[in-house]
Amino acid sequence: MDEYSEALNRYYSEKNSGKKCKGCKNHKVFQEKDDTLSFSCGDGPGSQCSEGFKISLAKYINYKDTLHEYSEFVKKDPTESEEKEIKDLQEILALSKKQITEKNQFSLKKKKIIEYEDLKINTKIEQTKILHDLTNDQLSDSDKDGLLKRYFSLHTVLNDNYKSLAELCDSPINNYAEVDKGSVQSIS
Ligand SMILES: [Zn+2]
Numbered sequence: 001m002d003e004y005s006e007a008l009n010r011y012y013s014e015k016n017s018g019k020k021c022k023g024c025k026n027h028k029v030f031q032e033k034d035d036t037l038s039f040s041c042g043d044g045p046g047s048q049c050s051e052g053f054k055i056s057l058a059k060y061i062n063y064k065d066t067l068h069e070y071s072e073f074v075k076k077d078p079t080e081s082e083e084k085e086i087k088d089l090q091e092i093l094a095l096s097k098k099q100i101t102e103k104n105q106f107s108l109k110k111k112k113i114i115e116y117e118d119l120k121i122n123t124k125i126e127q128t129k130i131l132h133d134l135t136n137d138q139l140s141d142s143d144k145d146g147l148l149k150r151y152f153s154l155h156t157v158l159n160d161n162y163k164s165l166a167e168l169c170d171s172p173i174n175n176y177a178e179v180d181k182g183s184v185q186s187i188s
Contacts, residue, residue, distance in 0.1 A: 007055050007184040011039050023049020040187050058182030063096045063175045096177030103174050116165050123158045
């Protein structure tokens with residue numbers, strides 16, 4: 001776990017483990033404002049029993065909303081001084097898009113869908129051939145029995161594939177991208 005996640009865990013476990021500091025029996029102090037959380041032992045500066053810390057929370061943007069804002073902004077024929085803002089937005093959007101694509105496994109989903117489509121076509125081709133062979137008088141009954149079993153097993157394989165594809169694609173799309181990792185500072 002990284003420092004940021006550790007600090008978050010610690011913050012909430014301190015919050016859930018009683019009001020009093022174990023070291024000095026002071027009341028713990030928690031502050032939550034804007035984008036920061038801070039924790040310290042109630043003792044004054046220089047206290048040895050429990051060092052405090054401040055967490056600047058990670059910041060996220062909604063990619064779709066930001067993209068929309070960007071296109072509205074560009075439409076308005078921006079002034080020269082706004083060019084910088086546009087450049088910044090473009091950068092944020094590019095980084096966000098990369099994150100969203102990875103987070104939502106779009107490439108993997110696309111690959112799996114194409115694989116499924118190929119399997120569907122190949123299954124259809126083989127099944128059509130099986131149906132054709134079933135009326136071939138040259139084949140024995142046990143051969144035909146085998147063909148029928150093969151026909152239905154192909155169907156099962158296709159179904160199983162469809163189920164796992166549907167599961168992969170079932171999770172809702174996450175449009176949030178992290179634009180600031182957040183940080184931890186110790187308070188002494
Ligand atoms: Zn203390």
